[in-house]
Amino acid sequence: MKHQTTNPIIGVLALALLVGCADADQQPARKEAFLATQADSLALDALGRSLNEAFYGGDTAAALRISATMFRSSFARSSYAHFKDAIGVRGKVLAHFGMVAETKVELDSMLGAAEAARDTMIMFSIRMELAALTMEVERDLSKALAHMEEALKLDPDKKFMEQDPFNYLRLAESYDLVKQHRRSIMYSSELLALGERTENTYAQYWGHIYLAAGYQRLGAMDTTALHVEKAIHLLRTTPSDPHRVAAYGLLAGIERQRGQSDRADAMLDSMDLTAQRFRMPLSMFPEALREKAWHALRMGDPQAAAEVAGMLQNPQGHAPRGFAEQYYHQVMDSVCLALGDHRGAYEHHARYEAMRDELDLTSAAARLRSIETNYREEAERAKRRLEEEAAAFALQRERTRRNVLLAAGMAAFLFGFVSYRQRRSTQRALRRSDELLLNILPEEVAEELKTTGAAQAKNFEQATILFTDFKGFTQVSEKLPPAELVAELNTCFKAFDAIMGKYRIEKIKTIGDAYMAAGGVPDPQHGAAADVVRAALEMQEFMKAHKAEREAQSKPYFEMRVGIHTGPVVAGIVGVKKFQYDIWGDTVNTASRMESSGEVGQVNISEATYALVKDETGFTFTPRGKVQAKGKGEMEMYFVGRNTIET
Numbered sequence: 001m002k003h004q005t006t007n008p009i010i011g012v013l014a015l016a017l018l019v020g021c022a023d024a025d026q027q028p029a030r031k032e033a034f035l036a037t038q039a040d041s042l043a044l045d046a047l048g049r050s051l052n053e054a055f056y057g058g059d060t061a062a063a064l065r066i067s068a069t070m071f072r073s074s075f076a077r078s079s080y081a082h083f084k085d086a087i088g089v090r091g092k093v094l095a096h097f098g099m100v101a102e103t104k105v106e107l108d109s110m111l112g113a114a115e116a117a118r119d120t121m122i123m124f125s126i127r128m129e130l131a132a133l134t135m136e137v138e139r140d141l142s143k144a145l146a147h148m149e150e151a152l153k154l155d156p157d158k159k160f161m162e163q164d165p166f167n168y169l170r171l172a173e174s175y176d177l178v179k180q181h182r183r184s185i186m187y188s189s190e191l192l193a194l195g196e197r198t199e200n201t202y203a204q205y206w207g208h209i210y211l212a213a214g215y216q217r218l219g220a221m222d223t224t225a226l227h228v229e230k231a232i233h234l235l236r237t238t239p240s241d242p243h244r245v246a247a248y249g250l251l252a253g254i255e256r257q258r259g260q261s262d263r264a265d266a267m268l269d270s271m272d273l274t275a276q277r278f279r280m281p282l283s284m285f286p287e288a289l290r291e292k293a294w295h296a297l298r299m300g301d302p303q304a305a306a307e308v309a310g311m312l313q314n315p316q317g318h319a320p321r322g323f324a325e326q327y328y329h330q331v332m333d334s335v336c337l338a339l340g341d342h343r344g345a346y347e348h349h350a351r352y353e354a355m356r357d358e359l360d361l362t363s364a365a366a367r368l369r370s371i372e373t374n375y376r377e378e379a380e381r382a383k384r385r386l387e388e389e390a391a392a393f394a395l396q397r398e399r400t401r402r403n404v405l406l407a408a409g410m411a412a413f414l415f416g417f418v419s420y421r422q423r424r425s426t427q428r429a430l431r432r433s434d435e436l437l438l439n440i441l442p443e444e445v446a447e448e449l450k451t452t453g454a455a456q457a458k459n460f461e462q463a464t465i466l467f468t469d470f471k472g473f474t475q476v477s478e479k480l481p482p483a484e485l486v487a488e489l490n491t492c493f494k495a496f497d498a499i500m501g502k503y504r505i506e507k508i509k510t511i512g513d514a515y516m517a518a519g520g521v522p523d524p525q526h527g528a529a530a531d532v533v534r535a536a537l538e539m540q541e542f543m544k545a546h547k548a549e550r551e552a553q554s555k556p557y558f559e560m561r562v563g564i565h566t567g568p569v570v571a572g573i574v575g576v577k578k579f580q581y582d583i584w585g586d587t588v589n590t591a592s593r594m595e596s597s598g599e600v601g602q603v604n605i606s607e608a609t610y611a612l613v614k615d616e617t618g619f620t621f622t623p624r625g626k627v628q629a630k631g632k633g634e635m636e637m638y639f640v641g642r643n644t645i646e647t
Contacts, residue, residue, distance in 0.1 A: 103133060124160045127151035128167060135174065145174055165194050165203035172210040179586055180633070185214040202241060205234035209247060212254050219461075221258065228254060235270075242278040245271055249288025256294065268295055283311045286324040293331040302338035305331060326355040337457070457572030463520040463583070464532040464566045464609060465591035466505070468496070468539065470558040471600045473513040479556045489513065492558065495542050502538075503531040508583060513558075518583055521571045529566050529612040533619065536562045536603040537642055544601065563594025565606040593629040597637060607636035618643050 050062070107126050114122035127147050135144035148171055152161070161167045168191035175184035192207025194200070208231035216224040231251060235244050248271035255264035268291065275282055282289050289312050296305035312328035329352035336345035470476070477485050493510060500507045500517050504526040508516045517535075519527025543560045550557035567587035573580065590606060598604030604624075605613070613619060620641045626634035 120154045124151050124154045169206050181214045181217045201238045205231045244274045246285045249291045252291045283315050286327050290327040302335045306335045460521050461568050463518050463569045464529040466517045466532050467563045467591050467595035468515040469561050469595055470513045476556045499535050499538050503535045529609050530616045533613055559600045561595050561598040562603045563598050564609050565591035565594050566609040593632050597627050597629050602639045605638050605640050610638045
């Protein structure tokens with residue numbers, strides 16, 4: 001998040017708000033308001049210093065009084081740029097002192113007056129400020145983006161947008177946060193173009209940074225590298241800009257995700273030096289702190305990462321506290337895993353996921369579930385069984401020794417027989433243990449778990465996730481006895497398991513009547529997107545044939561929706577008992593949305609999956625256009641079927 005961070009800014013704004021009207025010729029009613037004399041300037045400079053002291057000194061009453069004076073003056077007299085800055089200062093003062101409700105009342109009242117007067121400048125400014133307040137304080141991203149879109153409708157000629165690059169920056173940042181990368185790229189390009197037209201270096205380097213981030217998430221690595229290089233070059237030409245702290249932090253994250261560890265380290269060094277130069281604590285930049293903590297973890301120092309993460313619990317200046325807390329739990333999840341504190345990792349992850357749900361980035365259905373492993377307990381039980389069998393063997397050998405004078409030959413036979421039996425018993429126990437492990441974990445993960453006693457979570461840049469769900473499951477279940485219901489589910493899921501095995505797709509789990517599988521994990525060479533689509537079509541074919549059988553017997557039957565999406569996921573196991581292999585990430589949530597937005601008997605795929613399979617033979621596609629998906633907004637979707645006429 002990028003925010004004004006130097007203390008003198010409030011004083012500068014106080015002077016700018018009440019002195020000079022750059023757009024006076026565009027606002028005749030305001031042009032005659034006043035012209036500040038030199039005495040006015042001195043008085044206003046003192047006003048700015050007073051606000052600065054009150055704000056950072058915690059004098060609530062004085063800060064509110066002074067900011068209100070500035071706000072009212074700008075409302076009556078200023079240009080767009082001055083009014084926008086004044087409304088921002090006023091909002092931050094109120095929010096800083098916990099007066100969010102008062103801020104909304106003030107803004108809503110001002111918006112009503114502006115709408116009555118049809119003052120588009122003030123309406124635009126208030127909409128953008130409501131967006132910032134909603135996102136940073138209420139953490140309601142969908143509502144924040146709605147305010148921004150309403151503001152854009154008021155400015156079709158971009159008269160107000162073009163006066164402040166931060167407008168484009170906020171839009172690019174917001175859409176990046178909600179994974180709408182193409183829209184983020186669009187606004188980043190507008191930001192860069194504005195910076196180049198006005199020779200605004202600040203706008204140019206932020207434009208390149210968010211273009212790099214957007215193209216990286218779309219997999220365009222060459223374009224990403226180009227924008228990274230241009231951003232770094234521009235940052236080096238602006239040594240007096242304190243915003244470089246946040247910029248270097250974001251670039252470090254981009255370089256880390258590109259696998260450029262040395263370059264990421266260099267970006268973090270530049271970030272630290274910039275912060276020291278301007279005497280700005282990193283706690284003013286939550287994203288930069290998060291990246292610094294990731295660096296410590298990457299260097300194998302979880303204790304240092306925990307110390308850095310601790311700074312996120314006390315953000316300074318105008319840093320958004322909600323996002324800082326979210327980043328804290330995100331980092332501490334990995335820190336606790338690195339320290340072997342699985343309970344702590346679970347608690348931090350649960351809190352992080354809850355905060356993401358508040359942002360409406362993920363839904364409760366896709367929230368990371370509690371995944372605990374009992375492998376160590378199983379290993380202990382196997383060890384005890386072997387010890388008991390060894391003790392039994394020792395006892396038998398002793399009996400054989402006592403009777404050696406009576407039956408030496410028989411004793412030798414018994415010794416050999418017991419040894420053979422012991423080896424067979426041990427082998428059976430180990431084989432059974434392996435079979436149980438392979439029944440719940442992929443082979444690669446099981447081998448890692450047996451070898452090291454743990455399995456590390458891994459990132460997969462491209463996995464194809466499949467979700468199914470039965471229509472009207474509750475209604476059908478009410479018509480069937482419990483035993484028959486379970487048998488019917490078992491019939492369907494056994495068929496699905498066989499199809500997954502045929503296409504080398506990893507079954508992840510069943511959740512009630514839902515079935516989840518993933519192609520490309522844990523082995524990226526298996527389960528390509530096209531194979532997942534073929535498997536989904538085969539599953540629907542099975543369900544239709546099974547429905548016909550049940551109908552012929554006048555029995556209730558299931559009908560099914562299938563949804564597929566492709567993107568990055570994290571996969572692994574954590575915990576201490578009842579373990580299972582699982583995946584999580586926004587891709588999982590989007591796949592679930594593809595299922596719930598589909599139709600019975602159809603296979604519904606996302607635009608990302610379509611791009612990977614559109615040239616495959618044997619498929620037909622029915623574009624559905626943009627379909628509303630819960631928590632995701634409008635998304636391009638396609639029904640896919642088999643091409644029964646092959647040429």
